[in-house]
Amino acid sequence: MTKPRFYVTTAIAYPNGRPHMGHAYEAIATDVIARFKRLDGFDVRFLTGTDEHGLKIDQAARAAGKPPQSYVDEMVAPFRDLDEALGISFDRFIRTTDADHKALVQALWQRMAANGDLYLGRYEGWYSVRDEAYYDEGELTTGEDGVKLSPQGTPVEWTVEESWFFKLSAYQDRLLALYDSQPDFIQPASRFNEMRAFVAGGLSDLSVSRTSFTWGIPVPGDASPDGKIHVMYVWLDALANYLTGAGGLDGEWWPADLHVVGKDVVRFHAVYWPAFLMSAGLTLPKTVFGHGFLLNRGEKMSKSVGNVVDPAAMVERFGVDRLRWFLCREVAFGDDGSYSDEAIVERTNADLANGIGNLAQRSLSMVAKNLGGVMPRRGEAGESELRLKNAFHTGTDAYLAAMNALALHKALDALMGMVTAANGYFAENAPWALAKTDVARMAEVLAATLDATRRIVILAQPFMPGSTAALLDQLGVAGDAREISGLNTPVEAGVQLPLPAGVFPRITLDG
């Protein structure tokens, strides 16, 4: 029996600066989903990477006095390092400067051209030679001498540039039909409504080539009539990375099951991307999910405010699993969220140290001290055990439903409900008292608690791969019994457990 497949992607990062918390958040959330799918028996393909073409990179490279290729070669390193530090389990880190990607984008272009959707036209707008960029009328200010100025204060002039256009306008009806027949194509629902309204409001054709700079993938074919080199619009280039990562235009992993992207780029993924794919005669991804932004103490991160946080420093300070847990537990996936050192300390102490960690430690240490570390046998289920079982049944169902609906925070809420139930069971049966009166019953209570803990830790794996692996080792769970399919396979009685050691120590703000 072959496993069902699941192809998931993050957006690709634009490496004209250092990675920030937003990058880390998107990578973590997507990694959690990918790990969950693997745990749930899927054959998963997980793609992430960097978007390396375009004017801004070109300008940044020039400012740094380097050729763009060597510039991006350097700039991409921190992104790879961050993924490494965060434990991101990607299958490929794609760079849009990769050779197979460049070839694919040109092939995609040709398919769209063959379908008659690309034509040569003129792009007009307010252009700043100094910035090498076009600006909207609304962004402009008027200088003292009546000259129009860009937001950077540089003079702009009305410029006409030859450009290839994509017949986006021809896809309005098909896009609306897509949304109406597949309401979960764009998630969460609030984004769906915005995108639908946007498309319903009418679409203009899209300029998909530039002649104002050359750092991009060249448009295939002969030189244009005006003799200038056309490079592709960065979004066409960037979006196509998902095809490259799938193995090409007819790649075995296409279509993607899920594109996880920031809410700021939902439009590109939910409008332009399906239109490009329709034009090329390719199938569409199943879902585009737009996650929210992370706010630092409720404030938007910005360089001018000086509250930009380096995610690598956060990993250093709190540990990768605490950071992963906090972001998935505290932030409703799809909404904006806020973080602070205090919140991370509070949340992880409550959930991990007091909750999961303490549950494991209190039961494991009793087994070590009273039973020589030998896994005890479970007894006949009494009323107390049945209540525990029920709580875990509904909790597991809630967890799985939430994960499949991409409601990561709700899944963890369900998981914490199970932790509470297990701690309640333990306190109710007071095995420490039974140690003096009824050792056999004590052993049964410990066995039931350990099994409850095992289930919790198995389900926590996508969120905290490192810590849960250590805990499952302590719980004596075999390597091949750690998937969701092994949830109902308890550790056999008689197994010798290693000496327990705390996995989630409490932390303090100044520590």
Add this chain to the structure above:
RNA sequence: GGCAGCGUAGCUCAGUUGGUGAGAGCGCCGGAUUCAUAACCCGGAGGUCGGCAGUUCAAAUCUGCCCGCUGCUACCA
């Protein structure tokens, strides 16, 4: 300006088609306990459900207005 949405305990939020006394988690206070990472377990305090006015036997839940906040309103990403 237009469209969409939001404003419920200190904090983050749940609250189907209006109907028994308004909830959860965290934090806080008290009790109990000692297996455990001063953790766990039990209990408690805390809210005129943004404001005003309506509809109704009955509104956090419907309508109108007002106040505050957010997103979208395309080709820099």
